[in-house]
Amino acid sequence: MGAMTTSRPRAAGAAGPGDADAALAAAARGDQAAFAAFYDATAAAVHGTVLRVLRDPAQSEEVVQEVFLEAWRTAARFDPGRGSARGWVVTMAHRRAVDRVRSSQAGSSREERYGVREEAPYDSVSEEVEVLLEREEVQRALGVLSPVQREAVDLAYYGGRTHRQIAEDLHLPLGTVKTRLRDALLKLRDAMGVRS
Amino acid sequence: MNERDERERRPGDGPVPGDDEALAGAWALDALDDDERAAYEERLRRDPAERRAADELREAASLLGAAAAVPPPARLRADVLAAIARTPQEPPAGPSPVAGLAAARRSRRGPSRWAALVAAAGIVVAAVGTGVALDARSDAERARQVAAAQLQQRQDAQETLEQVAALVASGESVTVQASSGGSATVVRAGDRAAVVTAGLPAPGEGHAYQLWLVHDQGVTPAGMLPGAGEQDGPAVALVEGLGAATALGLSVEPAGGSRQPTTTPVVVAPLPA
Numbered sequence: 003m004g005a006m007t008t009s010r011p012r013a014a015g016a017a018g019p020g021d022a023d024a025a026l027a028a029a030a031r032g033d034q035a036a037f038a039a040f041y042d043a044t045a046a047a048v049h050g051t052v053l054r055v056l057r058d059p060a061q062s063e064e065v066v067q068e069v070f071l072e073a074w075r076t077a078a079r080f081d082p083g084r085g086s087a088r089g090w091v092v093t094m095a096h097r098r099a100v101d102r103v104r105s106s107q108a109g110s111s112r113e114e115r116y117g118v119r120e121e122a123p124y125d126s127v128s129e130e131v132e133v134l135l136e137r138e139e140v141q142r143a144l145g146v147l148s149p150v151q152r153e154a155v156d157l158a159y160y161g162g163r164t165h166r167q168i169a170e171d172l173h174l175p176l177g178t179v180k181t182r183l184r185d186a187l188l189k190l191r192d193a194m195g196v197r198s
Numbered sequence: 199m200n201e202r203d204e205r206e207r208r209p210g211d212g213p214v215p216g217d218d219e220a221l222a223g224a225w226a227l228d229a230l231d232d233d234e235r236a237a238y239e240e241r242l243r244r245d246p247a248e249r250r251a252a253d254e255l256r257e258a259a260s261l262l263g264a265a266a267a268v269p270p271p272a273r274l275r276a277d278v279l280a281a282i283a284r285t286p287q288e289p290p291a292g293p294s295p296v297a298g299l300a301a302a303r304r305s306r307r308g309p310s311r312w313a314a315l316v317a318a319a320g321i322v323v324a325a326v327g328t329g330v331a332l333d334a335r336s337d338a339e340r341a342r343q344v345a346a347a348q349l350q351q352r353q354d355a356q357e358t359l360e361q362v363a364a365l366v367a368s369g370e371s372v373t374v375q376a377s378s379g380g381s382a383t384v385v386r387a388g389d390r391a392a393v394v395t396a397g398l399p400a401p402g403e404g405h406a407y408q409l410w411l412v413h414d415q416g417v418t419p420a421g422m423l424p425g426a427g428e429q430d431g432p433a434v435a436l437v438e439g440l441g442a443a444t445a446l447g448l449s450v451e452p453a454g455g456s457r458q459p460t461t462t463p464v465v466v467a468p469l470p471a
Contacts, residue, residue, distance in 0.1 A: 030287070032287060034279065034282060034283060037279070037282055038275075038279055041275060041278060041279070042275075045269065045270050045274075045275065046267040046268060046269040046270070047260075047263050047264045047266075047267045048263070048270075049267075049268055049269065049270035049274075050263065050264075050266035050267040050268040051262075051263030051266055053266070053268055054263075054266040063270060063271070063274055066270055066274060066278075067274065067277060067278055067281065070278045070281075070282070071278070071281055071282065071285060074282040074285055074287060075285060075286075075287055075288055076287075076288055077287065078287065078288060078289060079288070079414075081414060084253045085253055085254075085256065085257040085260075086257060086260075088260065088264070089256065089257040089260035092260040092263035092264065093256055093259075093260055095263065096228055096259075096260075096263055097228055100228045133267050133268070133269055136264065136267065137264070137265060137266070137267045140261050140264045140265040140267075141265045143261065143265075144261075144262070144265055155227065155262065158224070158227040158228070158229040159227050159228075159229075159259060159262040159263075160262070160266070162228075163229065164224075164229050164230065164231050165224040165229045165230065166231065168229065177220070179224075180220040180221060180223065180224055181220045181223075182223075183220075183223035183224050183227055183229060184220045184221075184222055184223030184224070184255070185223070186223065187222075187223045187226055187227070187255040187258045187259055188223075188255070188258075190258040190259075190261060191254050191255060191257070191258035194258060194261055
């Protein structure tokens with residue numbers, strides 16, 4: 003892995019766990035302590051992502067564990083030129099969670115769990131504060147989205163719906179959904195400084 | 199409602215925002231179905247500008263995950279750290295042409311096979327380093343003859359073969375002995391490569407040879423190699439859109455082709471830069 007390039011896309015506005023990149027780079031060389039630091043910097047985002055999609059704490063923990071194992075195994079593949087380390091691992095987590103939701107097993111009982119309490123117990127007050135602050139910052143940034151953009155993006159990212167399903171859900175042409183999702187992310191990208 | 203917003207063009211977001219272009223958002227949100235996703239990622243592989251734009255959207259999408267952050271229970275941390283202590287890592291990619299092959303391990307179906315290939319490729323590259331200079335001319339000559347002969351036989355593939363012949367005549371070739379017997383000669387010119395195989399064994403009933411591009415993002419299909427392994431004869435293919443691919447692989451797959459290699463590739467040829 004070479005030095006970080008200056009032209010990488012990244013979420014500057016939400017760079018709370020900015021150490022994640024360096025930690026992951028060290029972890030790629032077998033440094034377990036560095037991996038622990040990477041875990042600490044990203045676990046809340048990874049866990050929250052998965053929990054939001056799966057809505058089942060036990061399954062979510064399982065997936066989080068799988069994701070971090072994969073991150074450990076494949077740390078050397080992380081390409082800092084393509085995004086942040088946190089983006090990398092959150093993407094991995096989201097993909098796995100969505101795969102589970104779309105498999106019949108997870109999908110069938112998911113709606114029944116819809117009302118499950120999402121908040122896992124915090125481990126410490128400082129961690130809670132840190133996570134809440136960062137989450138609040140990111141959530142504020144999501145405010146740049148129009149209500150219809152937010153609705154579509156939520157259905158996709160948190161609901162695990164495909165763009166076809168969203169088109170059906172919202173009674174919209176597929177093309178409209180495609181551009182709505184894309185434009186929402188463009189807006190988010192610009193708002194958060196995820197920019198080359 | 200903000201419909202106007204959705205039609206807005208942004209400079210630097212690429213040329214015509216057709217359907218494919220708009221797929222970047224759904225892709226970044228994991229909102230494509232499997233087939234669409236595979237097709238779009240194929241496009242990303244061939245289009246660095248689109249790849250870059252899509253990566254930015256994916257980074258933006260990951261903020262939705264950050265917005266949902268909830269710390270996991272403490273015991274999970276202990277479990278994860280205990281698990282990684284028992285789990286070997288995949289080695290990092292190095293600076294040589296073999297480096298890209300490390301990414302071959304991304305293959306979900308056959309990580310160990312492709313991992314073994316990385317080691318094998320080291321041998322291949324070493325062999326190329328010492329032997330190719332001597333063989334290049336004769337291999338190129340043979341490949342040129344093969345391409346010319348095929349040109350006469352297959353009118354339906356005439357254009358492809360002409361391009362192959364032109365490539366073979368112009369570029370520097372690398373010849374790799376296939377692990378199953380036979381050989382493959384690869385000539386690269388810019389974003390395209392010509393592949394000429396000879397003497398490959400029959401792929402077996404219902405099977406065919408499939409080409410793969412190995413690059414940092416993993417292994418992607420690069421088309422079938424029709425005619426390979428039939429009557430010990432030569433086969434020719436033109437592979438386009440090499441992008442950042444560092445090697446070209448060849449494996450036996452079900453006749454319809456696979457999305458990822460399902461058998462140990464018989465050839466992994468480094469692509470000269």
